Amino acid sequence: MLEEIQTFTTEYLDKCAHLYVEVFNTEPWNEQWTFETARAKLFEILNTPGFVGFVFKQDELLGFVAGYCKQGPKSKSFYLEEICVQPHKQHQGIGTKLLNQLMDTLTKMEVTGVYLLTNKDGQAEAFYTKHGYQRSQHLIFMAKRF
Template sequence: MSEEIQTFTTEYLDQCAHLYIEVFNGEPWSEEWTFETAKARLFEILNTPGFVGFVFKHDELLGFVAGYCKQGQKSKSFYLEEICVRSHKQSQGIGTKLLNQLMDTLTAMKVTSVYLLTKKDGQAEAFYTKHGYQRSQHLILMAKRF
């Protein structure tokens, strides 16, 4: 079977939830996702208005990208919620192919910017930097725990 990129639909939800657990419960994230919580998270993203997402397959599902468009006062932006590639397949171009497919689609939709959150100073930041993303000089992440 050759590699293919397809639209992320509910058909892929269970496979993507399993992949999400594999990647984000491992290093460097060390999170504690269950199948139920991962599936619920991806279901919420998939059902957000303006959703755009793709899966990468080569004999099996190896990665996905997902997020949604948001209308601003003058243009549309895209919030990149998740990009996830099977751990042993990272650094082989799958994430780049998914990101390129996403960017082609967003360009056709007249989206003018993409933003995301990721761990700083790690492999993920290096991946995004390689693809032209940079730390925002105008925005900061603020949080409140309760």
């Protein structure tokens, strides 16, 4: 099977939305995405200035990564919004390949840092830790419900 990593474009939006629902409506997230809400979220990310994203294909779309660059006072950083791999294909290196492609691209763009939000103490945190990410000592996540 031929592996391909291609730029995430609107051509892949519907397939990525279906995958998003499949992944995030199951353990450990158990969220309640519909195709329409997932598609709207990914459409927003795709149309954010500074967007960078890739899809992983092997006969079919198996995963994607997406986020956007933000200019800071001295350098650019990247907010990794989503990384998503079909549940039955996880732990086979697809997420790592997507992350490596992303990092290669961001390095060429002179981005100096990546940040993201994820559930703590779970599979996702373990994945990011394995790839050199660490909990920030300087930033906290704050929320207000209303």
